[in-house]
Amino acid sequence: MTASLTLDAVSKRFRGAPTTAVSDVTLHVAAGSCTAVLGPSGSGKSTLLRLVAGLEAPDAGRVLIDGHDVAGVAAERRGVGMVFQKSLLFPHLSVLDNVAFSARVRGESRRTARSRAAEFLEMVQLRGFGTRRVDELSGGQEQRVAIARALAAEPAVLLLDEPFSALDPALRADMHALLDELRLTVGPTILLVTHDRDEASRVADRIAVLDGGVLQHESDIAGAYRAPTSVRVAELMGARNLVPGVIAGGVHTSALGEIPVPDAAVSGPAVLIVRQEDVQVRRSAEAPTSQHPLAGPGRPGPRADGAGRAPLAVETVTPAPAQEARWSGTVESARASGARMDLTVRVTPTVLLHAEVTAAGAPRLGERVDLTIPTGTAHVVAG
Structure with a gap:
């Protein structure tokens, strides 16, 4: 019954x-x-x-x-x-x-x-x-x-x-x-x-x-x-990357730069939400001379063949299309969580991004890494 x-x-x-x-x-x-x-x-x-x-x-x-x-x-x-x-x-x-x-x-x-x-x-x-x-x-x-x-x-x-x-x-x-x-x-x-x-x-x-x-x-x-309906729901569901900014025309603008969110259902003040599991991490080939908040024409990302960059453990990182958001930053904390490692990376003076990677071969404190947010994984809510 x-x-x-x-x-x-x-x-x-x-x-x-x-x-x-x-x-x-x-x-x-x-x-x-x-x-x-x-x-x-x-x-x-x-x-x-x-x-x-x-x-x-x-x-x-x-x-x-x-x-x-x-x-x-x-x-x-x-x-x-x-x-x-x-x-x-x-x-x-x-x-x-x-x-x-x-x-x-x-x-x-x-x-x-x-x-x-x-x-x-x-x-x-x-x-x-x-x-x-x-x-x-x-x-x-x-x-x-x-x-x-x-x-x-x-x-x-x-x-x-x-x-x-x-x-x-x-x-x-x-x-x-x-x-x-x-x-x-x-x-x-x-x-x-x-x-x-x-x-x-x-x-x-x-x-x-x-x-x-x-x-x-x-x-x-x-x-x-x-796709949580609010910042509070995102927090209760364990999201750790919550970046305030403004969205207009399907683009969220914040201290991270401009990030496309084409399916956004809100406009005006908005909080960008990216699951830490979605942030892709690779060791930097060399310390960059400037931040690049969004890869695009004139802002090349990693070479398509991945030369000079070692992927973390068994993380599979596909070279990102031009519209995907990328940053370089420094690992400020690395905390083990079972077989995974929770990383906190400083990407701008005011913004930290959190990423989750396999613990084996994870970067150390102070190490330079490149971060990528794959297209379609970012979500925004009114904020």
Whole structure:
């Protein structure tokens, strides 16, 4: 069983609170899809889930499941399952009876409920764990049981409130893989709350960015990263190159020079956004005598054959067409992030650019490098 979920101009303010927890949020989650609600602590994410679950009532707006307004429908009758950050398993029941609980509440016999519960335990890869006590489980196993218990209620909509945040990275990766498998076998509609953009992009089809109780952005994964609707959304999605300037005629002008952004939807004051993953880096053949903010006629870039320039590790850098933006600069910081290296490069007296490259063979502090922003990777928002 699966159903669409729609929030229609939903608002909620708690008594005595100085601000609204959720303000005029409209969001649609297609049947069988997964949307991740991403935002910082206190942004209203959990409140949104509680409104869908029926644990809170909205002050305004509607919650619709499969097109039906569920106002006044009790939480246990909404066809919604919920998994929290803590598993909240019943300590006095075995693992099998925890999962069988909802079926027993529906009036099914113990034998039938347990038989069905065993199927859900197998689904979450816990076959044979039914007789164990809750205190015999690891954290990851507890969350698997919590998910099995939620699925055993046969919900049309599954709500996940940061259920993997307390797990170590390896266990989280396992849970993400498990969620993929459950989506293939069961196909529930999922609304996931998280503060981790990597998790959101790993498990969801779409990302909704919530901040201050307001829905700031909603799109597919690529749109959230590549075309954020505001500077705040870009920051929450991890963008580090945010350059103020002015855009006119599809060209952004700033301390970096003129950069073409032909698909820009704004004009006037605007912030240029370039993902650090998109900035291409090569060691400079020699220290340049001047900055060249934009390659073009009379401003040649690297030779087409790349002679005299050593690419960084396994980075593939295609010689840039004339309209691509290029700079030379000095590495001011280099910070390892797993197998990658985050570089900060001074390209003008007032502007730093951030780039992400493979750690092996990355440039050192003080080294001169050439940077390229490939055509079509720059984005602008009003600013």
